[in-house]
Amino acid sequence: MNTDNKNKNKYSLVCGLEIHAELKTKSKMFCGCKNDPFGAEKPNIYTCPTCLGMPGGSPVANKKAIEWTIKVGLALGCKINLFSKFDRKNYFYPDLPKAYQISQYDLPFCYDGVVETSFGPVGITRIHLEEDTGKLLHKKIDGKQVSLIDFNRSSVPLMEIVTEPDIHSPEQAKEYAKEIRKILKYLDVADCDMDQGGMRLEANTSLRSEGQKELPKYKVEVKNINSFKFMEQAIEYEIDRQTEILDKGEIPAQETRGWNSIKSITFSQRTKEDSEDYRYFPDPDLPPIRYSRESIETMRAELPELPAQKSERWNTEYGVEKRYSKQLISHEIFSNLLEESFKICQLENIEPNKLASTIVNKNIIISHETIASKIVDEFKKLSQTDEVSDDEIISAIKEVILQNNDAVIKFKSGDTKVIGFFIGQTMRKLGKKINNRKLGELLINELKK
Amino acid sequence: MKNKLTLKQALNKLKNNELSLDDFYADVKKSIADQNEKLNVYLTLDDNALEKAKAAKNTPLMGVPIALKDNYCTKNLRTTASSTILDDFIPTFESTVSKNLKKAGGVVIGKTNMDAWAHGSSTETSQYGRTLNPRNIDYLPGGSSGGSAAAVAANMCIASLGTETAGSIRQPAAWCGVVGLKPTYGRCSRYGIIAMCSSTDSPGPITKTVEDAAILLNYIAGHDLLESTTANLEVPDFTKAIDKDIKGLKIGYLYKDLKGLEEITKIFAEQVKVFEKLGATVEVVDAMNPKHGVSIYTIVQRGEVSSNLGRYDGIRYGKDRSFFGDEAKRRIMLGTYTLSKGYADQYYNTAQKVRTLYIKDYERLFKTYDVLVAPTSPGFAKKIGATEGQAMFGELEDLLLEASSLSGLPGISIPCYKDNETNLYLGMNIIAPMYREDLVLQVADAFEKATKWNSWRN
Numbered sequence: 001m002n003t004d005n006k007n008k009n010k011y012s013l014v015c016g017l018e019i020h021a022e023l024k025t026k027s028k029m030f031c032g033c034k035n036d037p038f039g040a041e042k043p044n045i046y047t048c049p050t051c052l053g054m055p056g057g058s059p060v061a062n063k064k065a066i067e068w069t070i071k072v073g074l075a076l077g078c079k080i081n082l083f084s085k086f087d088r089k090n091y092f093y094p095d096l097p098k099a100y101q102i103s104q105y106d107l108p109f110c111y112d113g114v115v116e117t118s119f120g121p122v123g124i125t126r127i128h129l130e131e132d133t134g135k136l137l138h139k140k141i142d143g144k145q146v147s148l149i150d151f152n153r154s155s156v157p158l159m160e161i162v163t164e165p166d167i168h169s170p171e172q173a174k175e176y177a178k179e180i181r182k183i184l185k186y187l188d189v190a191d192c193d194m195d196q197g198g199m200r201l202e203a204n205t206s207l208r209s210e211g212q213k214e215l216p217k218y219k220v221e222v223k224n225i226n227s228f229k230f231m232e233q234a235i236e237y238e239i240d241r242q243t244e245i246l247d248k249g250e251i252p253a254q255e256t257r258g259w260n261s262i263k264s265i266t267f268s269q270r271t272k273e274d275s276e277d278y279r280y281f282p283d284p285d286l287p288p289i290r291y292s293r294e295s296i297e298t299m300r301a302e303l304p305e306l307p308a309q310k311s312e313r314w315n316t317e318y319g320v321e322k323r324y325s326k327q328l329i330s331h332e333i334f335s336n337l338l339e340e341s342f343k344i345c346q347l348e349n350i351e352p353n354k355l356a357s358t359i360v361n362k363n364i365i366i367s368h369e370t371i372a373s374k375i376v377d378e379f380k381k382l383s384q385t386d387e388v389s390d391d392e393i394i395s396a397i398k399e400v401i402l403q404n405n406d407a408v409i410k411f412k413s414g415d416t417k418v419i420g421f422f423i424g425q426t427m428r429k430l431g432k433k434i435n436n437r438k439l440g441e442l443l444i445n446e447l448k449k
Numbered sequence: 450m451k452n453k454l455t456l457k458q459a460l461n462k463l464k465n466n467e468l469s470l471d472d473f474y475a476d477v478k479k480s481i482a483d484q485n486e487k488l489n490v491y492l493t494l495d496d497n498a499l500e501k502a503k504a505a506k507n508t509p510l511m512g513v514p515i516a517l518k519d520n521y522c523t524k525n526l527r528t529t530a531s532s533t534i535l536d537d538f539i540p541t542f543e544s545t546v547s548k549n550l551k552k553a554g555g556v557v558i559g560k561t562n563m564d565a566w567a568h569g570s571s572t573e574t575s576q577y578g579r580t581l582n583p584r585n586i587d588y589l590p591g592g593s594s595g596g597s598a599a600a601v602a603a604n605m606c607i608a609s610l611g612t613e614t615a616g617s618i619r620q621p622a623a624w625c626g627v628v629g630l631k632p633t634y635g636r637c638s639r640y641g642i643i644a645m646c647s648s649t650d651s652p653g654p655i656t657k658t659v660e661d662a663a664i665l666l667n668y669i670a671g672h673d674l675l676e677s678t679t680a681n682l683e684v685p686d687f688t689k690a691i692d693k694d695i696k697g698l699k700i701g702y703l704y705k706d707l708k709g710l711e712e713i714t715k716i717f718a719e720q721v722k723v724f725e726k727l728g729a730t731v732e733v734v735d736a737m738n739p740k741h742g743v744s745i746y747t748i749v750q751r752g753e754v755s756s757n758l759g760r761y762d763g764i765r766y767g768k769d770r771s772f773f774g775d776e777a778k779r780r781i782m783l784g785t786y787t788l789s790k791g792y793a794d795q796y797y798n799t800a801q802k803v804r805t806l807y808i809k810d811y812e813r814l815f816k817t818y819d820v821l822v823a824p825t826s827p828g829f830a831k832k833i834g835a836t837e838g839q840a841m842f843g844e845l846e847d848l849l850l851e852a853s854s855l856s857g858l859p860g861i862s863i864p865c866y867k868d869n870e871t872n873l874y875l876g877m878n879i880i881a882p883m884y885r886e887d888l889v890l891q892v893a894d895a896f897e898k899a900t901k902w903n904s905w906r907n
Binding site: 049088092280 | 528530535538542544642643644646647648675676677753755756760762764785788789790
């Protein structure tokens, strides 16, 4: 489906995202079973009467999961409901053994937050906690098509983050989702393994005329997308699809669509007419949850500095460019280690930004056991240069040029990337380390001759 | 006939080596063999009960045979909730209350009939046939714990456990002329008990005497890490409430002027005077009309039922939804309706608000009175077949209990009158503030010992 740019500009995208992430608590959300659905050696080994939905099973809420959800909420600038509860969402599906999912309806733990993106802020409507379902496997066994259910994932804590319709481009959606993933990983509450379904994306999309203020009268939900790229593609696809319908003077149907990653298209799954009534009501098995203002403030105080703030501070304090820090800040322990190295750099008059760039370019590999002083030593070794005369260098360059005619042709036709190749070859020939910039200048001079 | 012993008597005899488990079990088993076909009390028996009893020699309950309502999941022993949907369901786990009971040396001799899924007050909704009232087999035993109450009345066990949502322990206890204790909601764990109305389900003992109820409660109560609504409270020794005088206690008499109760009020008002003789004061009190309790209970309970029974969808338990009986289907439909979008506010949420009004009303009354008393049921046991065409049968029979159940309060029903012509009993319901089972037991024990109505004390 191709739509030219002229059409695209007629409408602007109105998009909100729902992100589901499985929390990595030791035990499940409402029972003591191990929470490790991806690591399980066999199906149905991490189960008990409660997560199997047996008659008489009863849920007990995982306190850690609740605290982590609040922690994420605080990190996203949310307000916290001091009085909250779990509700039953009733529907039938084979992977849902109780025929209801324990979720949160009108009193989520967190609401009203914001995430900054380079395209503008994205409001967070709510963050709530629920339980994941079992997993269906459709297989052929002894020539018979069968459906199997694995309950290892049943009742794993699942956090849902819902945004306001503040997203206006596929790129912004992607940036926002990546930022959420970064924060969840940084807070060490979720692995966000997208391939395994540990993090799942849903995009609510619609279009409105350029300049129109009110929200469109319809909404198309694209469900269960498991990569950032697919999400971007799905939204692109929806923009094209909906544009075509709007151009015909029609209104796209309010519906739920799935993403087919092989054909790169969305497809209709459910329309509004058969949308379900979940018959929400407060789960009588779980008492309401109360937090005091003080306990929330304690949690807020314990919150680590978040990636975006840290990146900002590293820039002012150490002059580390954001393009590097964005890649380096992934985990609290790792960033603390780096910051220590930056401090050593400052004491020894080394630019922390250079160290940052060296690490990003993977010239220094850091593991969990590495200590800060070692990182700096490694860096110093790498950046040491030998005293070599210009003549000696030039003669080496000439030799390299003679031996690599193909690369010279490439350079002359405008491919400047080959310079890196020449630098490497020259250094090898000399068997010494020379300042890159100086070598580069001499090389270009010779190549231009 | 050793099966006629009370729990207290049996424990004393076992302790003093005056009773062998072989003789004891022989009598109990004979009583079951003689009567079960006629009364339809037990759905499943544990053939290894005697062996288990022998292994329990050095425990507090020393292996006494206890009957369990068939909605307690018992490991390796069939559990049906009297519904054919679970006809061949053998749990792989044990309910917390029965686990506690077994740990204390109680032996489950069998599983008793009940209204299917605990829906009803007659046992007539059981998909395994109704149980008959041992006091007069033309009459119903009440329900939903009808089998457990009948097992005690017929001496087919020494004591039993039931569950109550709104009357399901006390009403059958009243109709069968036995003692039924509904503990405070949260006092005994619901883990492993097939859920009916999760916000009011309370497991509790049905026994021959008040003291027996106190003994059993000691062992089955307590906080459970597997069940969020259990109270994290120390369990007191409830037997300390036995043989304690009630001088100076203030007793409120509820529903004396309630319409429709005229006939039994005549009898009941006489019985209440016993308390005055024992040194307590009795005052007639005005309480919120119990009829709203019926509406609230019907809405709340149907809603929760429709959700709790969703899991029997035909995928995991072998039998599909067509195996649900009419009563279950009626409740699922009504509950589904009241929880639907647009109706939940009107029904479920409003009902929960009125429920709070009852809680407040009881709080008000308990500022003045130590306990409140009223008839357990609006009348004597009804004849078999009485539920036909009566979709609201249970709710009307439980009229006087639903408000206090919805409020979570502890209560006991004890025999307080016998009609010599029919051999049927009336029950007295005594309720107290949350977690004051001790008060309930104290007042009930005093009444029991001061009157002639308990058939094991004569």
